[in-house]
Amino acid sequence: MALTIGDTAPDFHAQTTQGPINFHEWIGDSWAVLFSHPRDFTPVCTTELGYMAKIKPEFDQRNTKIIGLSVDPLDNHAAWADDIAETQGTAPNYPMISDNDYTISKAYGMLPANIAGDPTSHTPAEMATLRNVFVIGPDKTIKLVLVYPMTTGRNFDEVLRVLDSLQLTAAHKVATPAQWNRGGDVIIAGSVSDEEAKKIYPDGWTAPRPYLRIVADPTQG
DSSP states (O other): OOTTTSSOOOEEEBBTTTTEEHHHHHTTSEEEEEEEESSTTHHHHHHHHHHHTHHHHHHHHEEEEEEEEESSSSHHHHHHHHHHHHHOOOOOOOOOEEEEEOOHHEEESOOOOTSSSSSSSSSSGGGGTTOOEEEEEETTEEEEEEEEOTSSOOHHHHHHHHHHHHHHHHHHSOOTTOOOOTOOOEEEOSSSHHHHHHOOOOOOEEEEETEEEEETTTTTO
């Protein structure tokens, strides 16, 4: 079954381009982004891996670790990294998992149970469902799941935006509206009564409807 928001992210042991890891231990007290790829040397994923390397400092600022996954062996990952560096200007500067027995992909619901055999014998099209992004919190639960088709490159700026929202709403009793970006106005959570809200926001709020109470980002100012 596919994993969804609120589920515990399955723990696993894996071989990566930066050595073996135990996933939950590797996350530690950080947030994490796990993103998967059908096969190495695929064109759209090549651009994605390069872009993620370029914006890794943005994830670092958000106490968030990045890790990629493909079913290819580690030596393919190394060769692909050279291609990524040459074509995108930046090689992956985060670990890439070699899930060559499909254990992780199946645990995360990204591949059907009947996939088997040498991963290099499968075409990218046979692995097309390996196009997921999971955002995982320090509590090891899944906070966001995105699934993209092979022909559409992923928008990792959106992942950063969601991280800002997740981290803000985890620390404060607010929600973020459509098209929100860091520093924008937020919505007082429905779980907060007006009486409690008056204590948190003594200067008040804007309420076009009783259930829509808008205040400034509490981390600003």
